Amino acid sequence: MNKALKIDFVSDIVCPWCAIGLAGLNTALERIGPDTQVDLTMHPFELNPGLNAAGEVQLEYITAKYNISADQARANREQIRARAAAVGFTMNRDDASRVYNSFDAHRLLAWAKEKNVQPALKLILLEAYFTDGKNIADRDVLAALAVKAGLDGAEAGAVLASDRFAQEVKEEEVLWAQRGISSVPAVVVNDRYLISGGQPPEVFEEQLRAIMAGEDSE
Numbered sequence: 001m002n003k004a005l006k007i008d009f010v011s012d013i014v015c016p017w018c019a020i021g022l023a024g025l026n027t028a029l030e031r032i033g034p035d036t037q038v039d040l041t042m043h044p045f046e047l048n049p050g051l052n053a054a055g056e057v058q059l060e061y062i063t064a065k066y067n068i069s070a071d072q073a074r075a076n077r078e079q080i081r082a083r084a085a086a087v088g089f090t091m092n093r094d095d096a097s098r099v100y101n102s103f104d105a106h107r108l109l110a111w112a113k114e115k116n117v118q119p120a121l122k123l124i125l126l127e128a129y130f131t132d133g134k135n136i137a138d139r140d141v142l143a144a145l146a147v148k149a150g151l152d153g154a155e156a157g158a159v160l161a162s163d164r165f166a167q168e169v170k171e172e173e174v175l176w177a178q179r180g181i182s183s184v185p186a187v188v189v190n191d192r193y194l195i196s197g198g199q200p201p202e203v204f205e206e207q208l209r210a211i212m213a214g215e216d217s218e
Contacts (some may be wrong), residue, residue, distance in 0.1 A: 003035055003036050003037060003212070004036070004037045004038075004039075004190075005029075005036055005037070005038045005039070005189060005190065005208060005211075005212065006039045006189070006190050006191065007025070007038060007039065007040045007041070007187060007188070007189055008041050008043055008187070008188040008189075008191075009021075009022065009025070009040060009041065009042050009043065009122075009185060009186075009187055010043045010044075010045050010176050010181050010184055010185065010186040010187075010188070011042065011043070011045055011122075011184045011185040011186075012044070012045045012046055012047045012102055012184055013102045013105045013106075013122075013125045013126060013129055013136055014047055014048060014099055014100060014102050014129060014136070015045075015047055015184055015185065016080045016084065016091065016093075016130060016198075017080070017184070017185060017197060017198035018126070018184055018185040018198065019084060019089050019091075019126045019130055019198075020080070020083050020084050020087055020089060020198035021185035021187065021197065021198035021199060022122065022123070022126065022185070023084070023087035023088060023089045024087050024198065024199050024200050024201045024203070024204050025187060025199075025201075025204050027087060027088075027201035027204075027205075028201045028202075028204035028205035028208060029204075029208075031201065031205050032205060032208060032209065036212070040119050041113065041118065042109050042113070042118050042119065042122045043172055043176055044102075044106035044109070044110075044169045044172050044173050045173065045176065045181070045184045045186075046101075046102055046103060046106070046173065047102075047184075048061075048099060048100075048101065048102070049101070049103065050101075051099065051100060051101040051137075052101060052137075053100070053101060053135075053137040053138065054137075055098040055099055055100035055101065055135065055137060056098060056099055057095075057096065057097075057098055057099075058093065058097045058098060058099040059073055059074075059095045059096075059097075061099050062099075070095075074095075077091075077093055080093075081093070083198065084130075086200070087200065087201065089126075089127075089130070089131075090127075090130075090131045091130050091131070092130065092131050092132070092133060093130065097133060098133075098135070100129075100135055100136055100137040101137045102136060102137070103166075103169065104137060104139060104142060104160055105125055105136045105137070105142060106165075106169045107159065107160065107164065107165040107166060107169055108121070108125075108142050108145075108146060108156065108159065108160060108165075109121060109122060109125070110165035110168050110169055110172075111156070111159050111164065111165055112146070112149065112151065115151055117149045117150055117151060120149045120150070121145070121146065121149040121151070124145050124148050124149050125145060128141070128145050139157065139160040139161065140157075142156065142160055143156040143157040143160060183196070185197065185198060187204075189207075189208065189211050190211065190215065193207075193211050195207050
């Protein structure tokens with residue numbers, strides 16, 4: 001069986017299904033085993049590109065954006081909380097939680113890729129936002145989270161204070177949109193196969209094994 005997987009994970013830090021999907025994917029990769037060589041890269045997608053650094057109250061923002069009632073938004077939130085718990089991810093969102101712009105966080109992830117800690121930082125960012133309620137648009141918060149990933153805080157702050165990786169993030173967003181990605185998470189495997197949505201580990205494992213077996217038979 002083909003023992004190599006190139007995985008492009010297109011997502012946003014403020015996307016709850018992306019957190020669920022990444023947790024499911026990571027569990028599936030653990031089940032597949034360490035003999036499989038995995039090249040996992042995070043790519044940017046912004047759900048709320050127009051937000052300023054202060055963000056907005058999520059309940060108000062979501063009800064207006066999707067034209068749903070507050071009760072519908074709360075029901076969706078509880079469904080997401082349960083799905084996240086099933087894959088070991090804690091969602092601590094409530095009516096007062098805020099949603100933030102994620103552009104600088106994506107710039108930080110682009111830098112983290114150069115430092116070979118991008119997947120670790122992505123998990124830290126997701127937990128900071130969904131579990132701890134951190135403002136992931138605040139550059140001081142982002143620099144502190146970079147330190148948790150083993151990066152240099154001063155260097156992270158300098159990256160964020162500049163416009164480094166801004167063009168790269170914008171170009172990547174355009175590229176994935178041109179490739180047909182309009183919702184996230186989108187998991188592209190070996191440049192050929194798309195697995196969409198916050199799937200449970202069983203689905204990821206089944207599809208990844210099928211991809212490896214299918215490529216081995218070609």
